Amino acid sequence: MNRKARSGNGKVETLQPEALELVAARFRILAEPLRLRILQQLHEGEKNVSELTAILQTTQPNVSKHLRLLQDAGFVGRRQTGNTVYCFIADSSVFDLCNLVCTGLEARLASHAELLRSPGRRGR
Amino acid sequence: MNRKARSGNGKVETLQPEALELVAARFRILAEPLRLRILQQLHEGEKNVSELTAILQTTQPNVSKHLRLLQDAGFVGRRQTGNTVYCFIADSSVFDLCNLVCTGLEARLASHAELLRSPGRRGR
DNA sequence: TCAACATATAACGATATGGCTATATAGTCA
DNA sequence: TGACTATATAGCCATATCGTTATATGTTGA
Numbered sequence: 001m002n003r004k005a006r007s008g009n010g011k012v013e014t015l016q017p018e019a020l021e022l023v024a025a026r027f028r029i030l031a032e033p034l035r036l037r038i039l040q041q042l043h044e045g046e047k048n049v050s051e052l053t054a055i056l057q058t059t060q061p062n063v064s065k066h067l068r069l070l071q072d073a074g075f076v077g078r079r080q081t082g083n084t085v086y087c088f089i090a091d092s093s094v095f096d097l098c099n100l101v102c103t104g105l106e107a108r109l110a111s112h113a114e115l116l117r118s119p120g121r122r123g124r
Numbered sequence: 125m126n127r128k129a130r131s132g133n134g135k136v137e138t139l140q141p142e143a144l145e146l147v148a149a150r151f152r153i154l155a156e157p158l159r160l161r162i163l164q165q166l167h168e169g170e171k172n173v174s175e176l177t178a179i180l181q182t183t184q185p186n187v188s189k190h191l192r193l194l195q196d197a198g199f200v201g202r203r204q205t206g207n208t209v210y211c212f213i214a215d216s217s218v219f220d221l222c223n224l225v226c227t228g229l230e231a232r233l234a235s236h237a238e239l240l241r242s243p244g245r246r247g248r
Numbered sequence: 249t250c251a252a253c254a255t256a257t258a259a260c261g262a263t264a265t266g267g268c269t270a271t272a273t274a275g276t277c278a
Numbered sequence: 279t280g281a282c283t284a285t286a287t288a289g290c291c292a293t294a295t296c297g298t299t300a301t302a303t304g305t306t307g308a
Contacts, residue, residue: 012222028155083275098136207305
């Protein structure tokens with residue numbers, strides 16, 4: 001064991017800057033509303049590109065592009081039958097991530113709401 | 125209870141598109157290497173802007189700008205004494221998030237490595 | 249009040265990214 | 279093979295964001 005972080009012990013606190021780039025890139029995948037909506041749709045069950053396009057009210061190339069990123073990151077998988085491509089959640093831990101963010105967001109918004117309500121009487 | 129998601133039950137699977145924008149925005153805060161490096165530094169203990177600037181090898185305005193985003197998101201707090209501003213982690217759950225991403229990333233990279241090693245003999 | 253220091257903001261250029269339209273690729277069926 | 283359908287890619291424009299330099303704000307101490 002030397003001073004540099006080794007594989008398997010990925011505590012973000014100890015990562016090198018280059019590794020943090022990878023972590024940031026992974027966050028960036030989830031930093032787009034449309035991609036989150038795609039994940040949300042796939043949470044209900046697998047869907048093909050045309051279905052997603054219709055549901056999300058955007059263009060087919062746009063869906064394809066976003067799907068590619070989600071697939072490259074390993075969040076989404078694909079299954080092709082004939083010439084239609086069915087997409088599905090390949091790593092459901094992505095929802096743990098999203099829900100952690102949701103929780104933090106709720107806490108944040110609640111604390112803001114608190115500030116607007118009865119200043120000086122926090123917590124009741 | 126009506127058909128729209130209500131406060132407190134923030135399962136990402138059920139959020140409206142507008143709510144997903146907020147979730148995406150929160151992910152976006154963590155989608156920058158320099159911001160992750162700031163968080164990393166603050167994990168060791170509070171630091172002021174000048175110290176961060178020196179450590180991160182960038183300009184002071186750049187650090188200030190990123191700190192602002194981290195503060196607005198509630199991840200980082202500030203304490204001002206005299207004219208120096210000390211920053212610290214205000215929501216340490218941000219590291220849970222980062223570590224979840226790290227874990228997923230490691231798994232992803234490991235599975236890629238697997239593909240390069242002995243094709244056909246996966247899992248051993 | 250003035251000089252000095254620490255931090256914040258403004259304004260800019262460079263780059264990245266989202267969404268579009270047009271087109272290419274690839275699979276199915278006749 | 280050729281028409282049709284589903285998806286992917288290319289190319290483009292608009293916008294957002296990073297990092298920089300210049301400057302403003304604000305705090306301390308003489």
